[in-house]
Amino acid sequence: xxxxxxxxxxxxxxxxxxxxxxxxxxxxxxxxxxxxxxxxxxxxxxxxxxxxxxxxxxxxxxxxxxxxxxxxxxxxxxxxxxxxxxxxxxxxxxxxxxxxxxxxxxxxxxxxxxxxxxxxxxxxxxxxxxxxxxxxxxxxxxxxxxxxxxxxxxxxxxxxx
Numbered sequence: 001x002x003x004x005x006x007x008x009x010x011x012x013x014x015x016x017x018x019x020x021x022x023x024x025x026x027x028x029x030x031x032x033x034x035x036x037x038x039x040x041x042x043x044x045x046x047x048x049x050x051x052x053x054x055x056x057x058x059x060x061x062x063x064x065x066x067x068x069x070x071x072x073x074x075x076x077x078x079x080x081x082x083x084x085x086x087x088x089x090x091x092x093x094x095x096x097x098x099x100x101x102x103x104x105x106x107x108x109x110x111x112x113x114x115x116x117x118x119x120x121x122x123x124x125x126x127x128x129x130x131x132x133x134x135x136x137x138x139x140x141x142x143x144x145x146x147x148x149x150x151x152x153x154x155x156x157x158x159x160x161x
Contacts (some may be wrong), residue, residue, distance in 0.1 A: 011040060011064065015103065024138045024154035038107045043097035043155045050150035051094040057108045059087040064105060067098035
């Protein structure tokens with residue numbers, strides 16, 4: 001069976017219908033059987049996605065509105081509308097929105113399913129560790145960081161522990 005291409009979203013319409021103070025993931029790719037993930041994210045003025053490292057996936061970031069900066073290594077990349085940035089896997093980075101906020105689209109290969117594995121060595125059984133404190137309260141993404149501060153998908157700050 002051949003899949004049929006179709007329009008999934010008109011980003012200008014999504015942005016026009018979102019309230020000005022709406023933040024985080026405004027849209028995400030949710031089609032069954034897909035091999036890609038995509039997220040339309042809005043950060044308000046001065047908001048940040050804290051420093052993090054994606055060890056598994058390359059990410060393509062496309063700026064649609066506003067401005068900001070990606071902090072990488074010892075420097076940074078200035079973001080403005082129509083800027084396309086490749087964030088290779090294993091790179092450490094942080095994003096910050098400028099005074100008018102920042103709206104961007106990310107596209108990457110679909111993340112492999114998460115599985116709770118026992119620690120290396122002998123495992124006596126019992127219940128696995130609870131990871132609810134690593135689930136973003138805004139978008140529901142499970143952070144791979146054992147002590148996340150910001151969600152790498154939507155930029156929401158995790159609650160204090």
